[in-house]
Amino acid sequence: MKRLCTICARSGSKGVSNKNIREVGGKPLLAYSILQAKESNLFQAIAVSSDSTEILDIANRWGADFLITRPTSLATDRAPKIPVVRHALLHMEELNEETFDTIVDLDVTSPLRYISDIKNVVDLLEKNLVSNVITGTPARRSPYFNIVEIDHRGKVQLSKSLSRPIFCRQDAPKCYDLNASIYAWRRDALLKQNTIYNEDTILYIMPEERSIDIDSELDFEIVNLLISKRSIKND
Structure with a gap:
């Protein structure tokens, strides 16, 4: 089983300037x-893809084992993830003249994952023979209870409704926030499918404290705090 990270x-970045290389x-x-991928000992190769020579x-x-210069067409803020990973x-594969069976993408802006999370995602993918595995965390808010939309008339209504009213969030169907931490695919699925949501997709659930996806200055502050706490515990 050959694996690529x-x-x-x-x-x-429109939200936070140079966030991928900013110090945390x-x-x-x-x-x-990069360090998490190396420490996991799961991968035959770890490749970083970027349009920036500084990042590379x-x-x-x-x-990183390999540096890939990304085409400009795949480096816009509207470029979807799958074509970039593909x-x-x-x-x-062309460079190494071999094929990879499992492809795992680690999102740069989610540094709080554990090595065990990466291993568990790969294990789920390979043991269950599914197309892909994505990661998420239990949602704080629910579209059935306290997420609303405003329609064309200006009327406020729940994003999703049920046949029976919901009076407390605990009674609503369980919902999850995708945390943009780990994505894993089988090779054929990655090459053929253009969505991360497939009939056999599995969700690997992570706790909130490992699920912060940095997209703002506040996120940076929170991640810095949590990383410093980890360092203190390990001293």
């Missing part, structure tokens, strides 16, 4: 995903 880190807990954000230089310094896979 991809880490996709484009330049530019004394290291560039990108470094966490940092990836090289922190131990490009990295095909590039790696």
Whole structure:
């Protein structure tokens, strides 16, 4: 079973400038995903894909096996994830003259995952013979209870309704926030399917404290705090 880890880190960010290489807990954000992939000992290759030479230089310094220059068309803020990972896979297969069975993408902006989370996701994918595994965390709010929409008339209504009224969130169907932490595919599924939601997709559930996806200055502050707490516990 040959496994490839991809880490996709484009330049530019509308929410937080240079967030992929900004320091968190004394290291560039990108470094966490590279080090986690290496420490897992799961992968025959770890490849970082970027349109930025600065990002690729940092990836090289922190131990990425391969550096992939991403085409401009796949480096916009509207470029979906799957074509980017697919490009990295095909590039790696051509470069190494071999195919990979399992492809795992670690999102740079979710550094709080554990090594065990990566291992568990790969285990779920390979033992259950499914197309892909994605990760999420129990949602704080529910579309059945306290997430609302405003319709064309300006009327406020729940995003999703049931045949019976819900008076407390605990009675609503369980919902999950995707935490953009770990994505895993079988090779054929990644090459053929253009959505992460397939009939056999499995959700791996992570706790909230490992599920923060950095997209704002506040997220950076929270992640810095949690990483510093981990360091104190390990001292």
